[in-house]
Amino acid sequence: MEFFVISLLNGISYGLLLFMLASGLTLIFSMMGVLNFAHASFYMIGAYVAYQISTWLDELLPGTGYWIALVVAPLVVGVLGALVERYGLRRVHKWGHVPELLFTFGLSYIIVELVQIIWGRAAVPYRVPPELDGSLFTVYATHFPAYRGFMMLVAALMLLAIWLMFTRTRIGLVIQAALAHPDTVEALGHNVPRVFMLTFGGGTALAGLAGVIGGNAYVTEPSMAALVGSIIFVVVVVGGMGSLGGAFIASLLIGLMQTFAIGIDWAPIALLQSLGFEIVPATPLYSLWSLKLSQVAPVLPYLLLVLILVLRPKGLMGTREG
């Protein structure tokens, strides 16, 4: 029970973090048709910028650094993203989607190297602020960290903000319209390239926000982009390309699946033995039977991806076959 509750909460907080990333990616994809390969790199920049701001400001005004970084770092990342769109992506847009994808792919190479040039190759000490360092509550004997609760709160607020923006504001409606019929929207006098730039900037700002709150919950290091990058692509495909709701379900599913699998030491060998089979190291495929679920955890999202593609090629909530 204790394991179940803690894993559930950890899984949800990890899943929500994945969703913060996947939502920006989905937004950019459904809007511009561009798969932003560098999305996780913007997540990484968010974490590093937040680390830098909080260390600078904590010397001037102790205790404020993290809270200012929480607001400023996503803005910095969003501006960077908008600049990338304006001076890079827009230039290759005329050649189609593959050059756009390749552009962001090359960008992810450059960003990793730039991060290493500026901050070095080792992990930086980006820590949780002292106000959030304690435990939120205790289940039996295990503490649930307050910071995890804070992550969930920020993600939920962000979700609400996106939803309100899309359905209740003018710019949200223009974005939705530009998503469906860009030519018509342009004919009505809206500056569609600028809407694209804002969307790209907004999507990367969301990734930056995820970096600010994810960087200190996990580790801020140059490999953090690659670590989460391929998982969010799995989320987007499993949820259905371009579907925000699907991305939400898929993020939670993958977050829970990985968190639970890491904690379970069960292996198929136990089942086979309880059925009366004798399994010894000489048995064929012994290394397969003796694999523990916790060892298999890193592969599970990709297995889910393959399974979904075979059974339901358009994804959980997708509407189009690619």
Add this chain to the structure above:
Amino acid sequence: METTIRFAPIDVGRWFVWGATALLFAVLPLVFSSGFAITLLSQMGIMVIFALSYNMIFGQGGMLSFGHAVYSGLGAFFAIHALNWIGSGQLWLPVSLVPLVPLVGGVFGAVFGVVFGYVTTKKAGTPFAMITLGIGEMVFSASLMFPAFFGGEGGISSNRVVGEPFLGITFGPGLQVYYLIAAWCFACMVAMFAFTHTPLGRIANAVRDNPERAEFIGYNPQRVRFFVLVVSAFFAGIAGGLSAINFEIVTAENVSAIRSGGVLLATFIGGTMFFFGPILGAVVFVFFAVALSDYTKAWQFYLGVFFVAMVMFAPGGVASLILTNLRVMKHRLFGRLRDPYAGVLLSGLVLLAGVVMVVEMSYHLTLNFAAGSRMRLFGFEVDSAAPGIWLLALGVLAAGALGFEVMRRRFAREWGAVQAEIEERSRREAGV
């Protein structure tokens, strides 16, 4: 529609090109005979096969894959196990059959092409790209899970000098391995070029350009993509088998996303729309990865910047740069471009010098600070912590960037005018 029937029993030009290529392969190690040059050439040969096999799906079939190293890497693992079995006598052979080991890699590459291709080729375009990325990550994580076969973190090592020598060939010396790689490279180049002319190769182009119309004339695009992928995986496996022989070690890195990304970079830099593009790209890539990495730790940064610059300014790659300039020369208009070219190149060099100074000094400051702030830059000894040198570097960078932007605009204007004139001429010649 072209209805001309040409009678050409022997294509002299083509025989000449292939003959010259074979001669070049044979002569290269005699010209560049140092040990380092031989290793460089061997790696280029392997990369040429790998990049060509990648271009078979990317350039010819329109499938952008982020997981092509899966096929070469798994092929390499099976090849190195075959090599070890020959060595331990489990697989008895009368003479050294090392030259055939890459074939093991090729066959298993194709087998995995069938397995994974069945899933991936259900989709095309961007979803295909994301799924291949997922499959690549899956194989990479799984490879760390089965240490008995993949050797865990350390990988599987081997010894390529096995079996009885045949005519004194042991494949111990690097030169013999180079010739083995060169022979395979040449054979694979011919085979892959021939593939572009088969009905399958042709219909792959149709599926790339317009899958719907290909379907209307009776082809299943999904199946076409699948077959092309399997053939491509076979050649990728051969490249993997050759790398197993060349390095005598295969690690999980061989199936990683780094390798997959590398072959994509190489192919795109070379140019995907021409058969010889990936060959140029492989040479440039190996130069970056092997030669440049000896001089600077930031080689991946330069490679990334070079790649992004190619995507933005020359999406046809080096191959199309060469061909469009040849076209300008053929129309005797190159004189008009000479001055703009000189301007762009000179200002580009200044910009490059500025970028290199800033990047190298920053890298030195963050990574080698323990060794002191003094470093060598362009042959000069400088203090990377001194403000003076930083002012100079930033000045060079700013001047280079400004000059390059001005020169680039001038060049783009002139280039556009020249291209328009060439098109005008050919339109007049066609009599329209």
